[in-house]
Amino acid sequence: MARIRTIKPDFWTDGNMVKLSPFARLLYIGMWNFTLCDHGHVADDAMKLKLQILPMDNVDIDALLAEIMNQGRVVRVEDGDGRTYLLVKRFEDHQKIDPRWKTRCPACAQVDSLTLTETPVSLGELTVTPELSPDLTLGREGMGRDGKKNLPSKPAASTDFDTFWAQYPRKVGKIAGKKAFDKAIRLTSLEQLLSGVELLKRETAGKELEFIPHPASWLTAGRWDDEPSTKPAASSPWSKDFHK
Template identity: 30%
Template structure:
């Protein structure tokens, strides 16, 4: 007879169960409803197939073997009777106190207890659960908490947007720019990369012509990750002095002349 059982959120994040396919995980849940109050059920793959997967083409025998290999169930025989024990059943479920006692023989050799010496793997038949059932894992006695522990708070990062806004040459759409900036989660290293790219882009003809009307909006620049553009080094191609001279004038293309001029100041 099928019974209502508990299922905790931790079941779905169990990394060991993730090693088996979806149907095997569903079989494991279904076996809880077929097990008695001690977590035992008959080892009858065909019967489980009809009870849990009547309309599906699944290999119950292989699925049971996978669950046993991972340590979630133990298959055993007493005489000619084949049975399955769900490992650490009382840690996962709290059967009702009035639920009928098991008629399935227990395993002839007790398996080592993963929690502490002398602790029973099953709940005493006439005692209600003294602690809430938990979820399944192969770690720490096959238990994991109901929810994952919160991740450590990330290190505080300075809000660098004001520096970017001050640096960007076209100050339009500040609200949109701030939203785009927030999505990027800018670190100091990324900000330095952006600043270096802007230092080159402000010298390009596309940004200097027509009083900068072709400079992209800051939100567009951020959303497009324009700091990753390949930018020619225009600064190195701009000569600091006009190339003009008469026969009596110094050679303006001669850098030594400029150096001499600077030392005379």
């Protein structure tokens, strides 16, 4: 079922968005309307998205999807049964979540088993994988100091995962968490992951465990890049006297 979504004013000047072609931006916005749930899962069906969002436009939908994924705004995830979905990263941070909307999202039903997939995406004649996309692993230029491409690292050592696991505040789904960690560590550093965990701890301090995402979900969604939430400033003690 399609949903009404909102667009923040700073979307139009976002550093990653301005790099996208106009049709890629339109497709990205349209995907928000056709998520399977309020967590940002989208059916991994390019032709269906074409018919839903750009039905009369002569565009290469696969190339547009690859363009969006190469900017790191959408990733492809896979559940324990081998089914794939698209995931709009940080969707919940930018959309109003309506708790009355109940869905039977198949991705949410297997959230503990979701992992980033390495399935290549096509961009014209160029084929790239999520690990090799410029904004995910190679940095802005995609080159090291010696001018060579920085290839993805090997899966993380168990000690790195153990360090992460010891710090993460909710210890459930360890096997799925390890799979997600091995994928995530190719996209960032252990220090960045631990920094994200510390932010998560501060943001969820005093909350019940059920409000803290499972480790696999947190890693798959790239939540280590989350920005601190901004709380409204307390009203000034002078305000009441001023208006008397």
